[in-house]
Amino acid sequence: MNEDYYELLGVSKDASTDQIKKAYQKAARSLHPDVNPDPEAAEKYKKVSQAYETLKNPDKRRQYDMGGGPGMGGFPGGGAGFDFSDIFDMFAGASGMRGRGQGPVPRQRRGGDILRRTTIDLRDVVFGTEQKITFRTAVLCQTCHGSCAAEGTSPIRCTQCNGSGHVQRVAQSLLGQMVTMAPCPTCEGHGDIIEHPCTACAGHGRIQDERTLTVKIPAGVEHGTRIQLRGEGEVGEAGGPSGDLLVELSVAEHDVFHREGDDLVAQVSVPMTSAALGATVPLETFDGVQELRIRPGSQPGEEITLKGLGVSPLRRERRGDIRIELDVMVPTGLTEEQTELLERFSALRGEETPRTGGRRHGGMFDKIRERFRDL
Numbered sequence: 001m002n003e004d005y006y007e008l009l010g011v012s013k014d015a016s017t018d019q020i021k022k023a024y025q026k027a028a029r030s031l032h033p034d035v036n037p038d039p040e041a042a043e044k045y046k047k048v049s050q051a052y053e054t055l056k057n058p059d060k061r062r063q064y065d066m067g068g069g070p071g072m073g074g075f076p077g078g079g080a081g082f083d084f085s086d087i088f089d090m091f092a093g094a095s096g097m098r099g100r101g102q103g104p105v106p107r108q109r110r111g112g113d114i115l116r117r118t119t120i121d122l123r124d125v126v127f128g129t130e131q132k133i134t135f136r137t138a139v140l141c142q143t144c145h146g147s148c149a150a151e152g153t154s155p156i157r158c159t160q161c162n163g164s165g166h167v168q169r170v171a172q173s174l175l176g177q178m179v180t181m182a183p184c185p186t187c188e189g190h191g192d193i194i195e196h197p198c199t200a201c202a203g204h205g206r207i208q209d210e211r212t213l214t215v216k217i218p219a220g221v222e223h224g225t226r227i228q229l230r231g232e233g234e235v236g237e238a239g240g241p242s243g244d245l246l247v248e249l250s251v252a253e254h255d256v257f258h259r260e261g262d263d264l265v266a267q268v269s270v271p272m273t274s275a276a277l278g279a280t281v282p283l284e285t286f287d288g289v290q291e292l293r294i295r296p297g298s299q300p301g302e303e304i305t306l307k308g309l310g311v312s313p314l315r316r317e318r319r320g321d322i323r324i325e326l327d328v329m330v331p332t333g334l335t336e337e338q339t340e341l342l343e344r345f346s347a348l349r350g351e352e353t354p355r356t357g358g359r360r361h362g363g364m365f366d367k368i369r370e371r372f373r374d375l
Ligand SMILES: [Zn+2]
Pocket: 141, 142, 143, 144, 145, 146, 148, 149, 198, 199, 200, 201, 202, 203, 204, 205, 206
């Protein structure tokens, strides 16, 4: 996931700060949300800005070069904290170079992404589910429908820049007169002015409101899975395109089962006598009560598999299994009669003295030993 900042900006590892600045301005000219409405460009712009933010600062750059990382931006952290003066430079530079101005800057901006967390249980992971999610977000203003102007009014053309959105600046320098373009201060580069802003949204074209959405959660999702709902995030300023809603899932712990890949695993404890004689134990699964058959002579740590009752992997039909690990309970607190019976049993089996070594394979300790060997 970590992108190479030098690669992002298209400069070599030993580029000078000046070269880095030029590369950034060049990239930003085609990616800035004010000139490129494409959400993908906005995303790229964010990354490029973050790269620049790090590389333009010698300290941060050294840290990055040493592998210290960029100091990961949190989500939904609204982008890198770039200097506004860099953007200003960029537009001034761009217009100056081309000898003509940029067009007016549209008011529309893409809305932000929203992250919401929700908890589901293990049953939902097995079968998939739907969940209602309620959240506060920016929605389109129903009074002005995103135009930002009060009912019955419309924006008027800016007289300072004649609707172009920028003005010329003349400065005297040692090299002579310098003419640069700058965003028009009266209309902030929009080319028009909203004289009577919509009162419902204070001229933003959007308001905060509560929304409720039903989110489809497919079977097989994992703890931390994020479901992306395109265009369900904040509505943009002035009716700009909407951001996305990301729903991050937490899976609550289950009393009996835990998930291992596509399998559901649980421990079942049976009395020593059931393990020795065999038994059938009812087991509550997500598919109803199943019969767990314990064969005579079952050993501690032995596994019993119930095929096809586990989790379906994401976007696939086949389900995993339920795996039961047997725990054998040794009786305690024996009565006199029970002690007698066990002593007789022990004598019949010739088991009065414990064996050392020569243990049968497949016991719990062998399994543990095998696992350690695998590590
Ligand atoms: Zn409005």
